[in-house]
Amino acid sequence: MGVLAGALTPNLHIYHSHIDVHPPEEDKPNAWRWHEDGGRQTADLDYRARLSAKLGYWLSDCDEPGMGNLEVIPGSNHWTEFLPRTPGQTPEGAIQVLAKAGDVTLFERRIWHGRSTNLSERTRMVVFFGYSPRWIVQREFPSAEQLQAAIGDPLRRQLIGAPDWDSCHVGAPSSRSRSTSRPPDPFGLSGWVHAPSRREGACALPRGGACAAPKQAA
Numbered sequence: 001m002g003v004l005a006g007a008l009t010p011n012l013h014i015y016h017s018h019i020d021v022h023p024p025e026e027d028k029p030n031a032w033r034w035h036e037d038g039g040r041q042t043a044d045l046d047y048r049a050r051l052s053a054k055l056g057y058w059l060s061d062c063d064e065p066g067m068g069n070l071e072v073i074p075g076s077n078h079w080t081e082f083l084p085r086t087p088g089q090t091p092e093g094a095i096q097v098l099a100k101a102g103d104v105t106l107f108e109r110r111i112w113h114g115r116s117t118n119l120s121e122r123t124r125m126v127v128f129f130g131y132s133p134r135w136i137v138q139r140e141f142p143s144a145e146q147l148q149a150a151i152g153d154p155l156r157r158q159l160i161g162a163p164d165w166d167s168c169h170v171g172a173p174s175s176r177s178r179s180t181s182r183p184p185d186p187f188g189l190s191g192w193v194h195a196p197s198r199r200e201g202a203c204a205l206p207r208g209g210a211c212a213a214p215k216q217a218a
């Protein structure tokens, strides 16, 4: 959480999540799965901004190439151009991330990324959570069960976007100075920031913008 809060803002929530299950499959040499996250964000802004980052919790071993690995192009978060579409060709600089069950991976949305074809005999399973500043709308909303489970845990309520969580007021006239000068952080998430902050001119993610973190660091 500290790395995420440093890379984005303590004023964050989960905007999107998905469980990906990929059984063994035929080779698909022309499959083109490369993308950046955020849908139309880059097109609408006409600018590539670091608006979200995604954690992946690996539920199965994916520790050799060709097992449905997360693929990334290190450093592509700094590109100003889109990745040219070249089906059948691996983009220059692309790597397959090797992860063991229990590992956690992190990449920010501008990193061009995708998934390798799963040519192994094992089903690949990962749970992804995408985090963004809370002024970006969530794509899914907490269920009654999730809200109930988060009672008494304000930070969890912030992260899942509980509708009664009311310390944000981003953009509200009465809190303009607070919402523009420093992010609301009533639960001290900024105290978790343990990597150099982007506000100090450095990226909290290692050079290249993606990393695999030991599970206790997530």
Ligand SMILES: O=C(O)CCC(=O)C(=O)O
Pocket: 020, 037, 054, 068, 069, 070, 071, 113, 114, 115, 128
């Ligand atoms: O399945 C993967 O490893 C890649 C996931 C992905 O592309 C995404 O979550 O946007």
